[in-house]
Amino acid sequence: MARYELVKRSVALITLTNPPVNALSSAVRHGIAKTMERALSDPKVTAVVICGENGRFCGGADIREFAGPLRGPPLVPLLDLIEAGEKPVVAAIEGVALGGGLELALVCHYRIAHFKARLGLPEVTLGILPAAGGTQRLPRLIGIPAALELITTGRHVSAQEALKLGIVDQVTEQNACEVAVEFALRAIAKPLSSRRLSSLTTPCPPNLDALLEAVTMQIQKKARGVMAPLACVQAVRAAATMPYSQGIKRESELMATLFHSGQARALQYCFFAERTAGKWTLPSGAQWNDTKPREIRSAAVIGLGTMGRGIAVSLARVGIPVIAVESDKKLLETGRQMVIGMLERDAKRRGVSASLNLLKFTLSLEDLKDVDLVIEAVFEDMALKKSVFRELSKVCRPATLLCTNTSGLDVDALAGVTDRPQLVIGMHFFSPAHVMKLLEVVCGPRSSSETVATAMSLGKRMGKVSVAVGNCPGFVGNRMLKPYSDQASFLLEEGATPEQIDKALEDFGFAMGVFRMSDLAGLDVGWRVRKESGLTGPDVDPKNPPRWRQGRKYCPIPDMVCEQGRFGQKTGRGWYVYDKPGGTNAKPDPLIQNLLETYRSRYGIKPRNITDQEIIERCLFALANEGFRILEDGIAARPEDIDVIYLFGYGFPRHRGGPMFYASMVGLQRVLERLEHYHQAHPDVPHLEPSPLLKKLVACGSPPVQKWREHIKTMHSHL
C-alpha cells in the first residue's frame, strides 16, 4: 500500500498505492509507517519524497473505515513522526491532497504541487474536522483568517491559490514527483526547524475574538444546527491560543464529539449516496458500466421560458452547440437576450470567455434536422408537448434523441407519438436549471439503455447529479412533494399557521419551510396543476362535498389563497406578505390568519395546539412514507437515489441525510408507530397510512438503509 524506491542514489521515493484516490486506509498507514522507518534509518537516504500512484497524491482518510472499529496505526503519531524526522521530506502533490491527504502534506517539510492539483480540508462536509493536526498546522502556516475559511467551509483551492496562500512552496507544470526529487536533493543541507509547522507560533490577528465570533455567527445563520463547522472554529481557536501539544489534544477532544454523531453519519452517507446514484441499472440488466453513451455534439432546446433558458446555458457552457427554438419573434428575442446575459454573467463569474458562438436562435423546428439531441421545455401541457414531439419525429433525423423536461407528465405517452419511442426520455431539470445540480433522468418503459446512458452522461457533463428514475406522475421528487405539502395544509386546517410550520421545518434544517418555498416558486403553478387534474376550478362537480375530492379528504386552503390573486413573492402576497412584488422579506399576514379562522369556523373545526414535533413527524414521515411506496413501485432503484433527489432538488438538510436516511436514523419502528398513530387520529387524511414496505422492513428487523434493496429487489421495477 506504499511502495519504496531509492532514486538518484539517495532519495527515498514513497508512493501511496491505494487506487482510486490513495485513501489513507489502515494498510496505507501501515505502509507509510514502514517505509518512513526504512528511509529514516537507512544511512544512504538523505531525503524523502512522498507521492501518490496514478497522479493522485491522496484523497484523505478512508471514509469507509469510519463506520467500523478503528484499526491500524493512528494517523496523528504517524504524522508527528514524519515531521520530527531529521531528513527533509517533500510532498509531491498531483491530482488531489484532501483532508488527511493535505494533513500528510503539511507534515512534510516542503510541498510541490502540480498546476492542476486541488487541495483542501473537506472534513467539515463529512461532519467531522481535520483531526490529524490540520486544524493546528494550517493556521500556523497561513494564519487564522485564511485557515478558518478553508477549514469551516471545506473549500478546495487550486494549486495557484495554494501557492498564494503559502500552503505550497512551488507549483510546477512538469512531473511533480521529478521536481520534488530535485527539490529534495537541494534541501538536504538546509535546517528543518522552521519547516516543522507544529513548532511555529500561529500568526494571530489583533481582533481574534471578534473574528471568531463573526465566523461563528455566520455559520449559525447559514448552517443552522450543524455541529462540525462550530467545532472547527473551536479547534482553530486552540491553534491560536495554545501550544501545539495542547492544541492537538483539543482537536482530538472536539473530533470525539463529532466522530460518532448522527450528523457525521448522515453527511458521510450523503457522500457515498451521491456517488451511488450515478450507477443505474435497468430491469433488462443493462447498467451504467456496460452501456456506452452516444456522443452529443449538438443539441436543441425548445421553449425559452425560465427552464429552457437555463438548459440552453447549461449545454453551451460545457461546449455543446445549441439551437434554441421559440414560437414567436418577440419571445425568441426576449429569450435570446436572456440566454446571452446569463451566459455572459456565468462566464464572468468563472473567469472564462462566454461561448456565445455556440448559440443559434430560430423560429423553425426544421433547423433541428441534424442535431444529436433535443430537449423540449415548452409549457407543461400534454397536448402541446405531444404536438411538439410529433413534429420533431418528422423533422429530426431518425437517430436524434428526443428528451422532455416535463416535471411530472407521462414520458411514455410522449414516446408513443414519435417514430422512435426507444430514443425518448425525460430530463427533468430543476429551476433555475443552470444553477440547480439535480437532474431526474426519467426512463420510460421503452427508453433504450443507450438512451438512458446518454442522458445520464450528458447530465454529468453539464455538472449535474443525475438520478435515473421510473415514469409515474411526478416521478420521484414531485410525487413525494405532494404528501409533504398536503400534511402542511391539513395542519393549517387543524390550527397551525404558515409561519409556525415553516419555523419548525427551518429549525429542522430546511433553508425554507414549505410555505416560504411555495411563495418563492409561485403558488399559481400548483393551482394550475390542481385545476388540470380536476381538484379545483369549474370542473369540480358542485355537488361534491367542499373538502372532499376524488374519494379523499382535500384541503382547499391553497386554492382559496390563489383565488385572492396571492401567487407568492412575485405578486407581493402569498402565504406571507412582502414589501413589494418580487420582494423577499416575508412577513406573517393578518389576512391569512383571518382566512384560516373564517375557514375553520365555516367548517366547525376547533383549532388545537399543534407541536413542532407533530409538524415534523407528519410532514417528514408522510414524505418518507411516499418514498417507501416509490421503492415498492420500482420508480426509484434505491433509497439513496431518493435521498440524493431530495438533497439536491428540494433543499433537504444534508446533515439529516435525506428523507429515507432520516427515517432510518429515527428508527423505522418509531416511524411506523407514529404514522399508525396519526393515521388512527386522522383516518381520512391521505398519505398517513404506513406503506407495506415500511411494515415489511420493520418486520425484518429494520435493516440499515444500504440493505433495504435486498428486501425490494423482487418487486416489479418501472425503471
Ligand SMILES: CC(C)(COP(=O)(O)OP(=O)(O)OC[C@H]1O[C@@H](n2cnc3c(N)ncnc32)[C@H](O)[C@@H]1OP(=O)(O)O)[C@@H](O)C(=O)NCCC(=O)NCCSC(=O)/C=C/CCCCCCCCCCCCC(=O)O
Ligand atoms: C476529489 C475526489 C478525491 C475524487 O473525485 P472523482 O475523481 O470524481 O472520483 P469519485 O467518484 O469521487 O471517487 C472515486 C471513488 O473513490 C471513493 N473515494 C473517494 N474518496 C474517498 C475516501 N477519502 N475514502 C474512501 N473512498 C473514497 C469514492 O467513493 C468512489 O468510490 P466508488 O468508485 O463509487 O466505489 C473525491 O472522491 C473526493 O472528494 N473524495 C473525498 C475527499 C475527502 O473528503 N477527504 C477527507 C476524508 S476525511 C479525512 O481525511 C479525515 C482526516 C482526519 C483523520 C482522522 C482520523 C480518525 C480519528 C478518529 C478519532 C475518533 C475519535 C473516536 C472517539 C471514540 O471512539 O472514543
